[in-house]
Amino acid sequence: MKIYEKAPAKINLMLDVLHRREDGYHEVEMIMTMVDLADRLEMSTLPRDTIIISSQVGYIPLDEKNLAFQAARLIKDRYNVRSGVYIHLDKNIPVAAGLAGGSSDAAATLRGLNRLWGLNIPVEELKALGAELGSDVPFCVTGGTALATGRGEILTPLPNPPQCWVVLAKLPINVSTAEVYGRLRSSQIPNHPSAGAMIEAIENGSFLGVCDRLGNVLEDVTLQMHPEVAHLKESMLKLGADGVLMSGSGPTVFGLVSKESKVSRIYNGLRGFCKEVYAVRLLTKG
Numbered sequence: 001m002k003i004y005e006k007a008p009a010k011i012n013l014m015l016d017v018l019h020r021r022e023d024g025y026h027e028v029e030m031i032m033t034m035v036d037l038a039d040r041l042e043m044s045t046l047p048r049d050t051i052i053i054s055s056q057v058g059y060i061p062l063d064e065k066n067l068a069f070q071a072a073r074l075i076k077d078r079y080n081v082r083s084g085v086y087i088h089l090d091k092n093i094p095v096a097a098g099l100a101g102g103s104s105d106a107a108a109t110l111r112g113l114n115r116l117w118g119l120n121i122p123v124e125e126l127k128a129l130g131a132e133l134g135s136d137v138p139f140c141v142t143g144g145t146a147l148a149t150g151r152g153e154i155l156t157p158l159p160n161p162p163q164c165w166v167v168l169a170k171l172p173i174n175v176s177t178a179e180v181y182g183r184l185r186s187s188q189i190p191n192h193p194s195a196g197a198m199i200e201a202i203e204n205g206s207f208l209g210v211c212d213r214l215g216n217v218l219e220d221v222t223l224q225m226h227p228e229v230a231h232l233k234e235s236m237l238k239l240g241a242d243g244v245l246m247s248g249s250g251p252t253v254f255g256l257v258s259k260e261s262k263v264s265r266i267y268n269g270l271r272g273f274c275k276e277v278y279a280v281r282l283l284t285k286g
């Protein structure tokens, strides 16, 4: 039997950092939502007690460093599953981009193996397992739109934001999430974006309200290291995006666009100097 799971990318509509914690993580307040740009996973049982990962791309690890591998090992260990699994990752989400590609693959693996092996693990338990793998994994288990607090693992579901186009652009630079958090001086953040105001805009179905309230305190850190990301943001705004923000720790920048007629102009304008550009829709739930 083969099981298929879709692993969508996330964007952060707002990301605030409150303070650095004793355990080295940062206390955050984030609003996350999914976009229709996804990896696809195919999973099947192997008779031998082994985990094998393959992918059509050559630039991700396929061993225990892969988050899908770690998710499979965690579920096998915790639920005493003797059989093995073969997982093929059809990667479409750019890697190390701030789009939680690896985290979403891990979450899809947890969901998929729960089905493949008939384990009946409740969703709250899947999220708790996800938290052992990474801060973004619990959100990726359920997807939708949510307020994430704690280190990102405490989730409060929110309604779908107003539907729109999302243009994503990633420059060919690598950003380490740990380094960005490490460079942040949480006591010196000049302007904290408001989760409450963003939630209000989402609940009122106000697209322009959402655009006005976009904010990410990690942006300044990444932009200081990579000024070309600021240039990318400016270009997206000049080309006509209604709201523009860096996702997560970057370097991907996304633009929210309400009018379909503007999307191709923005897409083509960005493609002039940036190879990785995607025009997708928000992935609404329900």
Ligand SMILES: C[C@](O)(CO)[C@H](O)COP(=O)(O)OP(=O)(O)OC[C@H]1O[C@@H](n2ccc(N)nc2=O)[C@H](O)[C@@H]1O
Pocket (backbone or CB within 6 Å): 012, 015, 024, 025, 026, 027, 028, 030, 098, 100, 103, 133, 134, 135, 136, 137, 150, 151, 152, 177, 178, 179, 181, 182, 248, 249
């Ligand atoms: C930037 C975001 O992607 C926004 O959604 C997340 O906050 C990071 O999520 P993630 O990549 O799943 O993060 P993890 O794999 O848990 O942690 C990577 C590293 O980021 C830092 N980290 C992460 C989350 C958090 N709340 N505080 C942190 O300081 C820690 O140094 C950690 O070692």
Ligand SMILES: Nc1ncnc2c1ncn2[C@@H]1O[C@H](COP(=O)(O)OP(=O)(O)OP(=O)(O)O)[C@@H](O)[C@H]1O
Pocket (backbone or CB within 6 Å): 059, 060, 061, 065, 066, 067, 068, 089, 094, 095, 096, 097, 098, 099, 100, 101, 102, 103, 105, 106, 136, 177, 248, 249, 250
């Ligand atoms: N399944 C996977 N897909 C992509 N990268 C993976 C995977 N498993 C492990 N990695 C490794 O994880 C690192 C981060 O990749 P990923 O695409 O998850 O970053 P990200 O989008 O910035 O994540 P986040 O937004 O959660 O911080 C890469 O350097 C890659 O080598």
